[in-house]
Amino acid sequence: MARSNDGETALHFPVLIGDIGGTNARFALLVDAFGAPKEFPVVQTAEFATIDDALQRCILDKTSIQPRSAILALAGPIQGDEVPLTNCDWIVRPCDMIANLGFEDVLLVNDFEAQALAIAALSDKDREQIGGGDEVFAASRAVLGPGTGLGVAGLIHAQHTWIPVPGEGGHIDMGPRTDRDYQIWPFLETIDGRVSAEEILSGRGIVNIYRAINAADGRDAPIEVPAAVTSAALAGTDRAAVETLSLFSTYLGRIAGDMAMIFIARGGVYLAGGIPQKILPALRGPEFRAAFEDKAPHGDLLRSIPTFVVTHPMAALAGLAAFARMPDRFGVATEGRRWQK
Template sequence: MDVPMAKHLENEHIPFPVLIGDIGGTNARFWILTDVYAAPREFPTVRTADFETIDQAIQECILDKSSVQPRSAILAVAGPIKSDEIPLTNCDWVIRPKGMIEQLGFEDVLVVNDFEAQALAAASLAENDREAIGELSQTTLGSRVVLGPGTGLGVGGLVYSQHIWIPVPGEGGHVDIGPRSKRDYEIFPHIETIEGRISGEQIICGRGIVHLYKAICVADGKSPEWSDPADITAHGLSGSDPVCVETLELLATYLGRLAGDLALIFMARGGVFLSGGISQKIIPALKLPAFRAAFEDKAPHSALMKTIPTFVVTHPQAALAGLAAYARTPASYGVSHDGRRWRR
């Protein structure tokens, strides 16, 4: 028994220095960890549209700017990992780990789902890196859920078993979402669909804010004034535009409904964590009654839902922090390497 366990732990080890990266549809963020204990070296955010390939971005923005050359890389990507070529969901980049080993000098590359990294963060972040939504402010070691509206809508699960945290990647942002209230039935016929479907991502993300705003305008016979999610959000938070105010209220409601559904699926007694920049920006809207009311309205289990806490992750680089926690103490986490790790 001792030999297989030692071999297992050896296989889990990621050699330092480690480049860790959070690769989103719009931005890519990188840190280098020189060893287990050192604070990460941070680099400026990279706009994915500014570089033809991820290899070019890493070479010019990281490797050319650092005297520390990483031996390995752990990358969190927005999209499923199925082969040696990994296309991103909302970006033209394709990640080719074998090419990175040959061209960039890495000896070890591990690729995980971006919300797997967010789930790792939910397991490891300090209390001051989150803000409670609702009266509950404490967590337990029970299962957790992470979801975050950004360029798309990411979803991840986190299971605590055998004294380790096991992140569960998925594509939960693409589940169907439908009307429920009278107001929903007025608005939903005007929401843009994908092949006839309205998924969570169609209304709970950056472009989803615009879809929702425009649908409200059409339903009420008004001409849209705004086309940028940042403008809609700003006017909604300030209260200067009634349609924008309703857009944020409905966004909070639909996010609360989906978060509650996922909490039931995972029996997430350890809490639901809302990640990403949009969640951070709309904290005032999420703290209004609509979000928790929608989250808890899950008869016959409303009493159970009242016991599940909800948080906004406020750490500015949560995914990188989650990856860093894993790189430092991999034995604390059950991260699968099958089909996702390449070595020289």
């Protein structure tokens, strides 16, 4: 078995597609290029020591149709023959999957590269626009998503092809801007002394902001779970939680605006991942869009760019399925990321 460096993009059906995040892994089986994907129950990554064990017990043992190929979207950079995930203990070893699980072909992509593939063809029913701006169809797009971590990717349209641009933009630095930011920033948890976007715009980031607000105000922080913070904020039962969700929306707007400028994303900026769908009422408020547009001297540009929340429940799998069915429609680089028997 070896890495593939040729120009071939098509994979042999049946194809297993998988979206593997820090907490959850989602899988579906494409029997052919035309049928609907067969989805499997969501896998909790913490319940299995290895991805191979999870694949065997939750997928391969549960279907009589065995996949020949696999496309797996991973939360982390893809380098070498052993790929550790950023926010979970699994290590993906494609050679072992081919040797031990019966695959003939394994392709690895970044998890937000898969999200970028999805936003190339989302219908209106699978997204909700937040604020103004008009979508330019064949223009660049950006997608970012707070969940266990913060994923970021771009999508470029060139020569009638959608080209996803993976990256690790969730680890960029964030700094204080307002007086309130300067009050709470000293109390934020850091990584080696710096505040990355992911330390604020993620599940743990919600708790990080909540604790910092309470510490800055000289109060205890009674809530310790991200979902409980957002629930209390949406219900209006905890003052610090309400401010947490307001600041979270503001900070997300700032980073979304940064990505819009980096890619000149006239096709739109898309919020994916688990959190945006859960906090839609907050994102519909003024904070997110105001922060997104507040990019002097380019406020007019930002006001013209639409922002969307992705509401498709399995957007990354939809993106991988679209690529598996029509690989020539997408400019997905496979060199160094594809292993064949």
